[in-house]
Amino acid sequence: MVSMSIIKKWFSAARIVFAAITFFAYAAPAQRIEANIKITSPASAYVEGRLIKENSNQTILNWSFANSIVGIENLGARISDFNLSGENNQTIAFVKLTDGEYLASVEAAAFRYRVNLNLPVEANAAAHVSWLDDDKGLLMLGDLLPQIAASNKAISARIKFDLPVDWKIISNEKNTGENTFEIKNIEKAIFFVGKNWRERELVNEKISLSLAIAGEWKFSDDQAVETAGEIYAEYQKLFGETSTDKPQIILVRFPKETKFGRWAAETRGASVTVLSADMPFKTQSVQRLHEQLRHEIFHLWMPNRLALTGNYDWFYEGFTIYQALRTGVAMNQIRFEDYLGTLAQAYNLDNLQNHKISLVESSKNRWRGAGSQVYVRGMLAAFLCDVALLGESKGRRSIAEVFREIYRQHRAPNKPEDGNTAILKILKNYSELNSVIEKYIAGAEKINWETSLESLGIETNEENLKTKLSVKKKLNGKQKHLLIELGYNNWRKLSDKRK
Ligand SMILES: [Zn+2]
The missing domain is CATH 2.60.40.3650 (Immunoglobulin-like)
Structure with missing residues (x-):
């Protein structure tokens, strides 16, 4: 299971927890x-x-x-x-x-x-x-x-590295000689x-990725590369194609001792870098690796493959957190209760914000204190979109369709467009999303999700001034159907198997 302290960490994003960095360069290199x-x-x-x-x-x-x-x-x-x-x-x-x-x-x-x-x-x-x-x-x-x-x-480059004795170098840039690389765009090169450090490769007919791993962990190197491959395959299925030729994942301990549980990551170009401290116990350690990879690997497509510009972090961070959580349930990496627990926690954190601002506005100030709103409200908005899409289509459509549509229309090398305008335009194609857009994405209203939760058969309970979510004992057919679409049954199936 996912411990609450991990979940809390996701949202204590007054400082950076994750970041996806996008750089845009379209014309032929001139420098x-x-x-x-x-x-x-x-x-x-x-x-x-x-x-x-x-x-x-x-x-x-x-x-x-x-x-x-x-x-x-x-x-x-x-x-x-x-x-x-x-x-x-x-x-x-x-x-x-x-x-x-x-x-x-x-x-x-x-x-x-x-x-x-x-x-x-x-x-x-x-x-x-x-x-x-x-x-x-x-x-x-x-x-x-x-x-x-x-x-x-873009500035292209040929770089030769002169390294201390015994040092090695790894990158997904094109290696053209000993420690020499040909780079298309220096802004993306890691x-x-x-x-x-050790290297593990995963190459099969569908996927090719490599993992550089340093330090001792409570999971094995093979386990790490397998997990990365499974998560990558899941998103590849969603988007219908690979993100890049060969993504590179770098998993390394913080260079300075930090307390248990701390981590930071970035996905730049086709490189995922995760810096982390380990967890006290193996199950937590594996859970956290899943969590890190589900989030960062999604960024290989979104936003890194998108030709969108501007500050639309509310979408590619908030919606990524949500999709990573949803994928966790679908892959049986987390329980449905963990999914509900994270949503409730986001809701409680959002409630603490006295001064609410719209998601579009908060993205402009992500690095100046509005970081947690980007994550917390962005994720809640994604959930509300998902529920609205599922409800309106009787379970045939979900948030995955929105991701596919955005990717189809805006992946590079399609024409660069403003991210906020492009995403809102696509969301507005679904009339059932209008109220989410008006109230929470463009607007700054307090989250009111009772109707959405009721459509799923999920009830709220107050405990020590905090909202908790749980599935109702009695569900109607429609609620059951939507809950199954959200992965509610996955855990039941899994726990049955374990019996
Ligand atoms: Zn991120």
Whole structure:
């Protein structure tokens, strides 16, 4: 079963718990970087490279580095010893405008600098920015390389890594030589480096994915890669195709000791990175791995394969949490009671919010304190949509149809569109979703779900000022039918088998 403390953690998202990072680049690459990245102790990367302009006449004088990623600030301060030179190796003068921002006097052809890769102060940040410790590290080109493109065009690169003795490197970028990679879009490129980690591959006629795993866990490496494969297959069935050629999952312990249960993850491009502490007991440890993978692997399709832009986090986070929960029931990884328990907890947390704002509004402020609303209300909105769709269609349609429709219309390389506009347009095609959209997605009303729950035969009880949900003892035929569609029977079947 899923312990309440785990569920609580999902929603204590005042800080980042999960993040899916999307970067958009459509036109042919106009800039290219060829660089050498040398990893040295203690926690530094020396980057030396050249900028190659392809079919572009734009004069580049501004050199800047990522300064803020999902609420982690001042990354520019990690850059030092910055130097620029010209075609003939002559030094090029520049002024430092601020940390991580430089203005060259004339156009430069080559650059070198050092990046301080000490562990971020906040443990969860290690899932989102580059770092190194004594025997491993995560390297993300998005914060290691300069962001020289003025437009949203992808920067391609060829990177050669110079690693400490005994260190290995893994990535789903194209490996073209020893520690050398050809990269289509640097913003999506993730590398895991270090020693003492293991690799597991899962390749069958339908799926091909690989897992890099470091540290000791209460589950086996094989169990981890099998679970990842099963969850991936489930979503592949939902979307009707693979997310990418070969997704890479990196599962690693937090570089600094953290308390039991803590974890942070990010799915960028085709890489899922999960940083985690273990759990005290094996069953909890396995449950949590399921939970992490159900959420993050869904992001490989949504939002990472979508050509949608803007802040529509309420959808791709809130609806992902809901779908991951629903999938947990469908795969018998969690009980139906756990599903209800999580919904009730979200409802109770939402009730505590005095100042409610719409989901569209909260997504704009996800990294400035509105994070929990994105998750909590987003998930409740997804549930209410699911119930409305099931009820209206007598169980023939569910939230899965909405996911498929959004994916069908908006997967890349389809035309980029504003995420909020595109999603709302699709939701509005189903008239039964109008009230959910008006009240909770576009509006900021208190969640009133009695009618929806009644249609499923679920009742609410108050206990210590908190709402609990349970399935009624007496159900009518329609309620039974909808509950079965939601997976209520799965657990009964499973528990019968166990008897
Ligand atoms: Zn997420």
